[in-house]
Amino acid sequence: MTLSPFETNLYQYLTPFFGRHAYTLLPERKQYRRFTDLGFQNVILSPAFYGDETMLEVNFGCRNNQVEQIAQQFLNNLPDYRPDANTLILSIGKFNGLQYFRYKIHSDEELHATCDQIEAFFVQQGFDFLESATTLPALDRLLNQRPDEPCQYVYNQAHRFYKGIIAARLNQNPQFDELVASYRQLLIRQTQNPHEQLHFERMITYLQHYSPN
Template identity: 45%
Template sequence: MNLKTTEAKLYYALYDFFEAEGFRLLMDKKQFRKNTPAGFTNIIFSVSEYEKENDAWVEVHIGCRNEQVEQIAQQFLNSNSVDFRSDANTLIISTGKYNNVNYFRYKIQNDEDLADACESIREFMQSSGFSFLSTINSVSDIDSLLNLLPHKPSKFLYNQVHRCYKGIVAAKLNNSPQLERLTETYRRYLAKFGNEAERHNYERLVAYLNYYGKN
């Protein structure tokens, strides 16, 4: 089963399930998405080629976009495409990582594998996924998840440089009493792992946040 066929059958098999929960299919963005007052929540599918021809790997990611956080953070992030910014997730985690199983993917070789994968996805969403998505809509939710353990990598974002930017924005919007400590923690992280442009833009962001909301 080639990649395009796998994708098409996957979306078709899950369409009714996600539609019943208020999610609409955005095939060009490879996801099911549900708008929320704060932005949106989504389920994203990454389909890639397996070692053998016509076999595929399917990885599933769930997450959200908080418009308040992204409207500020995206002004300072080095994004490859301006068009991508309106679709950027604030939080994103694979279903495998959510269950503390790194690099978990479904191997699809035939229709039976596809049916088993879809059933597993439905079970995950019903047992954990939908409830998780319902708890990550507000700025305080974002602040809590990104900034609870600032000295450790966050499993709720793949790009840890972006975590620094989005974490500090969420802390500011949430009036976090830990803002100064977080600012310095992420500054140290970028000093070690970021490039010059990322460090410079972070300082621009911090200066912007110092005056945000004062007028």
């Protein structure tokens, strides 16, 4: 693959920092990834170019393999993308309550300063969040604590319904049946898609008979 000059400079600045925290650069996926016993944690760098201005969005999240191995059987993701699917993903902006935040960069000096800000965020907040978020109890809480509201930790709210239910079942959440009822109604209202609803019901049936042993 061919990297833009901006991406080459970006990775040169950030790779030593993420390497010290056991993250490996995967340039073809535009991300740094750290593999764990439960799945992986990742930081995704998405630049967009507008003349002499570059807008950089930084997303970060994690994958729990146990959740995803069930979810991907019922979601409509292409098979090639399933091993890379995140369970949680959000931007630095969303994490800080700024919905549309992007870093604006016009020069190498601004790029260097932006990288310093990114590194500071992960040292102060990001790495700790990722370290805790991959576990089933944390996923259950983050996905399901406010079932009637959009979840800030995912972009696709329909996928949230699937993964929230799976996390609740695996975590033995006593509110599992209530969550199923809530997400069923929300999915019907959001998608108006009988095919999607059928997949969801098949997953519910699967989970009702699922045993991790």
